[in-house]
Amino acid sequence: MTTPSTTDLRRANLSAVLRLLHEGGPQRRADLTDATGLNRSTVLSVVDELSTLGLVTETEAVSDGTRGRPSAVVEANGDDVVAIGVEIAVDRARIAVIGLGGNVHRSIDVEVNPAQQGPATTATAIGEASIDLLQGRPRVIGVGTAVHGMVDRQGRLATGPNLGWSSLDLASGSRPWQPDHVPTFFGNDAALGALGEYRRGVGHASDQLFYLSAERGIGGAAITSGVSQLGANGFAGEVGHMVVNRGGRECSCGSRGCWETEIGESAVLRKAGRRTNNQGGAAGVLAAALEGEAKAVAAIRDVAGWLGFGLGNIANLTDPQTVICGGYLSDVLDGYRQIVEAEIAAVRVPTGLATPAIVASTLGADAALVGAAELAFDHLIDDPAQTRQPGRQDPPGERDTTRGAA
Amino acid sequence: MTTPSTTDLRRANLSAVLRLLHEGGPQRRADLTDATGLNRSTVLSVVDELSTLGLVTETEAVSDGTRGRPSAVVEANGDDVVAIGVEIAVDRARIAVIGLGGNVHRSIDVEVNPAQQGPATTATAIGEASIDLLQGRPRVIGVGTAVHGMVDRQGRLATGPNLGWSSLDLASGSRPWQPDHVPTFFGNDAALGALGEYRRGVGHASDQLFYLSAERGIGGAAITSGVSQLGANGFAGEVGHMVVNRGGRECSCGSRGCWETEIGESAVLRKAGRRTNNQGGAAGVLAAALEGEAKAVAAIRDVAGWLGFGLGNIANLTDPQTVICGGYLSDVLDGYRQIVEAEIAAVRVPTGLATPAIVASTLGADAALVGAAELAFDHLIDDPAQTRQPGRQDPPGERDTTRGAA
Numbered sequence: 001m002t003t004p005s006t007t008d009l010r011r012a013n014l015s016a017v018l019r020l021l022h023e024g025g026p027q028r029r030a031d032l033t034d035a036t037g038l039n040r041s042t043v044l045s046v047v048d049e050l051s052t053l054g055l056v057t058e059t060e061a062v063s064d065g066t067r068g069r070p071s072a073v074v075e076a077n078g079d080d081v082v083a084i085g086v087e088i089a090v091d092r093a094r095i096a097v098i099g100l101g102g103n104v105h106r107s108i109d110v111e112v113n114p115a116q117q118g119p120a121t122t123a124t125a126i127g128e129a130s131i132d133l134l135q136g137r138p139r140v141i142g143v144g145t146a147v148h149g150m151v152d153r154q155g156r157l158a159t160g161p162n163l164g165w166s167s168l169d170l171a172s173g174s175r176p177w178q179p180d181h182v183p184t185f186f187g188n189d190a191a192l193g194a195l196g197e198y199r200r201g202v203g204h205a206s207d208q209l210f211y212l213s214a215e216r217g218i219g220g221a222a223i224t225s226g227v228s229q230l231g232a233n234g235f236a237g238e239v240g241h242m243v244v245n246r247g248g249r250e251c252s253c254g255s256r257g258c259w260e261t262e263i264g265e266s267a268v269l270r271k272a273g274r275r276t277n278n279q280g281g282a283a284g285v286l287a288a289a290l291e292g293e294a295k296a297v298a299a300i301r302d303v304a305g306w307l308g309f310g311l312g313n314i315a316n317l318t319d320p321q322t323v324i325c326g327g328y329l330s331d332v333l334d335g336y337r338q339i340v341e342a343e344i345a346a347v348r349v350p351t352g353l354a355t356p357a358i359v360a361s362t363l364g365a366d367a368a369l370v371g372a373a374e375l376a377f378d379h380l381i382d383d384p385a386q387t388r389q390p391g392r393q394d395p396p397g398e399r400d401t402t403r404g405a406a
Numbered sequence: 407m408t409t410p411s412t413t414d415l416r417r418a419n420l421s422a423v424l425r426l427l428h429e430g431g432p433q434r435r436a437d438l439t440d441a442t443g444l445n446r447s448t449v450l451s452v453v454d455e456l457s458t459l460g461l462v463t464e465t466e467a468v469s470d471g472t473r474g475r476p477s478a479v480v481e482a483n484g485d486d487v488v489a490i491g492v493e494i495a496v497d498r499a500r501i502a503v504i505g506l507g508g509n510v511h512r513s514i515d516v517e518v519n520p521a522q523q524g525p526a527t528t529a530t531a532i533g534e535a536s537i538d539l540l541q542g543r544p545r546v547i548g549v550g551t552a553v554h555g556m557v558d559r560q561g562r563l564a565t566g567p568n569l570g571w572s573s574l575d576l577a578s579g580s581r582p583w584q585p586d587h588v589p590t591f592f593g594n595d596a597a598l599g600a601l602g603e604y605r606r607g608v609g610h611a612s613d614q615l616f617y618l619s620a621e622r623g624i625g626g627a628a629i630t631s632g633v634s635q636l637g638a639n640g641f642a643g644e645v646g647h648m649v650v651n652r653g654g655r656e657c658s659c660g661s662r663g664c665w666e667t668e669i670g671e672s673a674v675l676r677k678a679g680r681r682t683n684n685q686g687g688a689a690g691v692l693a694a695a696l697e698g699e700a701k702a703v704a705a706i707r708d709v710a711g712w713l714g715f716g717l718g719n720i721a722n723l724t725d726p727q728t729v730i731c732g733g734y735l736s737d738v739l740d741g742y743r744q745i746v747e748a749e750i751a752a753v754r755v756p757t758g759l760a761t762p763a764i765v766a767s768t769l770g771a772d773a774a775l776v777g778a779a780e781l782a783f784d785h786l787i788d789d790p791a792q793t794r795q796p797g798r799q800d801p802p803g804e805r806d807t808t809r810g811a812a
Binding site for chain 2 (some may be wrong): 010054148158159161207220224229230231232233234235236237238239241242243244245246253254257309312313314316317318319320321346347348349350351
């Protein structure tokens with residue numbers, strides 16, 4: 001309500017220009033003027049300041065062949081300014097270095113089975129992997145971690161039914177992969193997968209997006225007008241435990257007939273007549289179905305029906321514009337789209353309008369990692385001047401929020 | 407992104423002060439200074455302008471007994487500045503005059519059965535009722551209409567399964583109850599019931615609210631951080647058609663096993679062994695259950711179980727802070743809370759956290775009417791200077807958005 005101060009305006013301008021470059025890619029300075037509504041001299045000074053902070057680079061002015069002065073091209077400095085994305089899944093973990101601007105420099109699987117080996121061993125393994133990965137990366141501006149469980153932004157894990165973890169403070173447990181003084185963020189894998197797809201994937205520009213994650217467990221998350229819908233406690237989107245079959249099969253969560261008992265990985269294996277610890281997992285059944293194995297085909301067809309059934313219910317509740325199927329469900333959709341869409345149509349209230357677009361994830365296994373890194377970038381972009389280049393002397397009284405790792 | 411102009415700031419100040427008075431009731435001028443962060447002289451000039459616009463009244467300065475100068479009390483002018491709220495339900499319609507600040511001056515039932523008599527007769531009946539109701543109300547600032555169907559803000563009705571209406575342009579059909587030049591707004595009854603409860607009822611201050619409407623049909627709506635979650639096409643919240651019983655009983659929407667087939671009014675009557683056109687409706691069954699009629703008790707117990715089952719699913723999807731049961735479901739909750747909560751607990755993923763508060767509506771039958779009027783008030787409050795007092799000369803070039811009716 002009060003008139004914004006000069007400091008607030010300056011920060012807002014830095015933030016707006018950096019966000020445009022982070023989300024929209026390299027741009028001519030003249031285009032930044034148009035996109036922000038700021039005048040030329042303000043854009044010039046904002047870009048200068050971002051450049052001094054080491055967050056953007058400018059290439060020489062080039063003429064685009066039209067009249068008028070040539071305009072310099074400005075770009076987020078994704079080579080030097082990076083975030084770490086971590087994903088802790090049920091039987092695997094992954095870590096990535098992602099540059100400002102969204103380029104995934106490198107991602108590697110960590111040699112660990114979190115559900116079997118527990119939180120401490122998992123943390124150590126991720127920490128060791130991070131040392132190698134961060135070699136020569138002096139400017140880590142933040143760490144985002146996606147967890148396959150019900151975790152809030154501060155890293156308090158209430159429960160992860162498939163991980164078998166509960167009541168953990170992941171923020172303190174994640175020290176092994178946290179460079180000192182670097183801000184850390186946590187989120188549920190589906191919520192961060194949704195954010196990844198919204199910022200960098202097939203969900204880009206969708207005003208009303210629902211993302212479905214599928215691995216050992218089934219999760220979901222909605223993003224409305226760019227805002228992640230996390231719920232009162234951060235535990236929205238537990239669609240895997242939406243009961244679709246009252247009194248049905250027992251679920252790992254303690255309830256019965258959850259959607260996960262019909263479309264989760266164990267269900268896929270069970271329906272195909274395989275043991276639930278089968279190494280091939282859902283991918284193996286999908287491959288067998290492609291080769292025409294009758295039991296596998298029947299199993300995937302059944303899963304496709306239940307997938308459409310649940311999506312129809314979600315559509316009735318939230319009226320999404322785009323529904324993104326992640327994990328192996330993207331393959332189920334690709335192969336059996338007709339079954340999925342017929343079941344959605346049967347369940348969805350007839351609106352006389354187009355049903356939501358049901359699409360396969362484009363980021364695939366990287367979705368949650370990319371989304372996790374976005375949490376760290378958001379923090380930087382909210383106040384770009386908070387960061388300092390390594391080696392530069394901080395003015396007394398300002399805190400150093402960036403430091404090189406290892 | 408650009409620096410806000412003086413005009414924008416003035417409008418924002420008028421808007422902020424008027425919203426405080428509309429939502430928070432009468433306040434001392436000194437308290438407005440604290441609440442807005444504006445300085446005394448700005449508040450003085452803002453209140454003066456709102457007073458000139460006829461939107462607020464000031465009472466004489468009174469001392470509150472403490473030191474310092476006495477401060478005038480400012481109040482929204484709810485006696486003179488009113489909105490019309492209309493509700494078109496399946497077998498009834500209702501109209502109300504509601505003052506700025508939220509006071510329901512008068513609400514009356516309209517003699518019409520919309521489903522049986524159709525849209526044209528319904529519109530005429532509401533129009534006739536409005537003439538009487540608006541006698542001596544010169545300043546109607548807008549009309550909000552709640553419809554028991556899938557309608558967007560502009561009044562395009564896609565379908566109302568229980569009304570039996572579809573593909574209608576309600577905006578042009580509603581001329582009989584629209585004073586000329588007055589802005590009109592439309593919404594689904596559940597979405598507006600949620601807004602009513604959020605602004606004026608038991609949902610006040612809930613950051614994550616889910617409202618369940620129950621009459622002939624079952625509807626729902628979510629409000630997150632004060633924002634109505636309407637979905638991509640404005641059709642979110644169709645929880646009555648969430649399928650809870652795949653392959654179950656046929657529903658009016660064409661699907662099978664919808665939640666409405668288990669907790670809707672027809673279901674209540676069916677389970678109690680009554681005809682679905684029984685005049686007593688769900689209220690009659692609830693009354694009989696209170697008197698101990700065995701069949702009625704069994705019916706309501708069964709409905710309570712299905713109510714909890716659906717709410718558990720909604721909780722898994724959206725993690726609400728507060729769930730408000732409207733219509734006769736507020737009575738089901740009051741009488742059979744244990745069954746409802748036990749079923750929610752069975753379905754809800756164990757989070758180790760408090761489950762949402764499940765509460766009965768406090769606005770009751772007025773919820774949707776109150777919410778509908780809030781749409782009109784929102785429009786006024788966004789730009790309070792748009793309104794002109796009747797009889798005042800409008801400066802050339804400005805449009806008259808307010809006129810007395812009949």
